[in-house]
Amino acid sequence: MVTIGKYFVFLGYLFTRREKLSIYWTRFLEEAVNIGVNSVFIVAIVSTFIGAVSCIQTAYNLVSPFIPVSTVALIVRDMEILELAPTITCVVLAGKVGSNIAGELGTMRITEQVDALEVMGINSASYLVLPKVIAAMVTFPMLVILSAFLGILGGYLAGTLTGVLTPKDYVEGIRDSFVPYNIFFMCVKPFVFGFLISTISSYQGYFTKGGALEVGQSSTQAVTNSCIAILVADYLLAQLFL
Amino acid sequence: MIELKDIAKAFNGNEVLKGISGTLRKGETNLIIGGSGTGKSVLLKCVIGLIKPDRGQILYDGRDFYRGDDEDKQAIRREMGVLFQGGALFDSKTVEQNVRFPLDMLTSQSEAEKRERVEFCLQRVGLEGTGKRMPSEISGGMKKRVGIARAIVMNPKYLFCDEPNSGLDPLTAVKIDELIKEITEEYQITTIVITHDMNSVMEIGQNVMFLYKGLKLWEGDNVSLIHSSVPELNEFVFANKLLRDQAPKPNSTAR
Numbered sequence: 001m002v003t004i005g006k007y008f009v010f011l012g013y014l015f016t017r018r019e020k021l022s023i024y025w026t027r028f029l030e031e032a033v034n035i036g037v038n039s040v041f042i043v044a045i046v047s048t049f050i051g052a053v054s055c056i057q058t059a060y061n062l063v064s065p066f067i068p069v070s071t072v073a074l075i076v077r078d079m080e081i082l083e084l085a086p087t088i089t090c091v092v093l094a095g096k097v098g099s100n101i102a103g104e105l106g107t108m109r110i111t112e113q114v115d116a117l118e119v120m121g122i123n124s125a126s127y128l129v130l131p132k133v134i135a136a137m138v139t140f141p142m143l144v145i146l147s148a149f150l151g152i153l154g155g156y157l158a159g160t161l162t163g164v165l166t167p168k169d170y171v172e173g174i175r176d177s178f179v180p181y182n183i184f185f186m187c188v189k190p191f192v193f194g195f196l197i198s199t200i201s202s203y204q205g206y207f208t209k210g211g212a213l214e215v216g217q218s219s220t221q222a223v224t225n226s227c228i229a230i231l232v233a234d235y236l237l238a239q240l241f242l
Numbered sequence: 243m244i245e246l247k248d249i250a251k252a253f254n255g256n257e258v259l260k261g262i263s264g265t266l267r268k269g270e271t272n273l274i275i276g277g278s279g280t281g282k283s284v285l286l287k288c289v290i291g292l293i294k295p296d297r298g299q300i301l302y303d304g305r306d307f308y309r310g311d312d313e314d315k316q317a318i319r320r321e322m323g324v325l326f327q328g329g330a331l332f333d334s335k336t337v338e339q340n341v342r343f344p345l346d347m348l349t350s351q352s353e354a355e356k357r358e359r360v361e362f363c364l365q366r367v368g369l370e371g372t373g374k375r376m377p378s379e380i381s382g383g384m385k386k387r388v389g390i391a392r393a394i395v396m397n398p399k400y401l402f403c404d405e406p407n408s409g410l411d412p413l414t415a416v417k418i419d420e421l422i423k424e425i426t427e428e429y430q431i432t433t434i435v436i437t438h439d440m441n442s443v444m445e446i447g448q449n450v451m452f453l454y455k456g457l458k459l460w461e462g463d464n465v466s467l468i469h470s471s472v473p474e475l476n477e478f479v480f481a482n483k484l485l486r487d488q489a490p491k492p493n494s495t496a497r
Contacts, residue, residue, distance in 0.1 A: 017312070116326060119291065119292065
């Protein structure tokens with residue numbers, strides 16, 4: 001409970017004694033590249049293969065003359081949009097971005113770089129963390145949209161290249177019973193997950209004490225806590241929005 | 243001038259500072275010395291505002307740091323320059339960007355003014371031409387110099403140095419000491435150096451404060467230091483075998 005209370009105090013501290021807005025803009029762009037652009041490759045690889053595997057496994061489980069083949073594509077589409085793209089992508093990002101944030105801030109803490117900012121009269125939490133949080137909340141939805149697209153594309157490639165279904169069946173399936181609201185729901189999730197991953201990881205890194213060993217522990221803790229927070233938030237969002 | 247009045251700090255019931263008072267004088271290098279674990283770094287962190295003392299006052303030219311509001315604290319902080327033990331340079335920025343950082347964050351100077359000031363500071367510490375290098379590409383001594391350049395870039399009234407020559411070879415350590423003394427006298431600032439290096443003490447110790455188990459046991463200049471009759475101080479000063487023979491006989495001078 002003390003940790004949770006400290007976490008919320010930390011969140012409040014991000015918005016007090018802010019610096020000039022122009023400084024945040026520059027920092028935001030740096031972090032957007034670091035968090036967003038540098039994650040495109042891993043997101044692309046993971047999403048394409050998850051989409052491909054989903055298509056093959058769904059087809060394997062739907063062997064019935066009463067179910068049209070295009071249903072495989074419909075299931076892949078809904079799985080991607082509702083769960084795989086937002087949640088699995090964000091779990092992957094929790095590993096990559098979360099550990100990076102915690103490691104960076106933890107190292108800055110133990111090498112007195114955070115202290116150096118504080119004695120200059122700069123709110124180190126706001127200067128270091130706020131741009132990361134905003135960058136994560138902006139870039140995560142974009143990465144998830146990319147992930148959903150590549151996942152569905154991966155399903156298409158796997159399905160058609162292996163002969164599970166024809167290109168016509170697949171396109172028909174992904175257009176069938178499409179609910180546009182699901183796209184909105186898909187974009188809300190990474191927005192929330194981005195906030196959780198960036199703030200939890202920053203909290204872990206910012207309050208690191210000790211040396212290299214503790215920085216490693218902070219990174220591990222950041223990923224673990226972020227993943228738990230994602231799963232809990234995923235359930236709550238599903239209850240709230242669906 | 244900085245006045246310390248009865249500074250005390252405890253962590254989990256363990257008293258690290260037990261009521262330290264003293265005056266850190268303007269235009270002089272004030273050294274705080276003592277063995278490991280005597281509370282030097284905690285005292286420094288209290289003075290620069292990173293750790294709040296449990297009791298006592300720290301007066302910056304009469305202004306109480308911990309009793310002022312946020313704006314007063316910010317005003318005092320902007321008059322401080324701090325050289326951390328490891329330099330605390332920002333790894334993601336070049337040498338030039340590190341030195342320029344306080345100007346970008348805290349002033350509205352033009353590009354030309356900032357560039358001129360950064361060049362001047364780098365030149366002052368003997369690092370002209372190294373602005374484009376990253377902290378990982380320079381030596382420990384150079385990092386300390388960059389740290390000093392960053393500390394003086396805002397024209398501070400108070401300069402704090404936490405073990406400025408730790409991890410340096412003797413020659414570089416002497417150069418860093420000389421640089422700190424020159425800067426102190428040139429700009430007439432109040433400089434506080436935390437150290438346990440006796441070479442530094444003899445080189446630049448105009449006003450020396452000796453801490454032992456959280457207490458200030460002795461204060462004076464580096465000349466009277468070697469004639470002190472405080473056993474704990476003598477033990478510290480003459481720990482080196484080469485110096486041990488020069489230890490004063492009992493009753494040579496008063497405390």
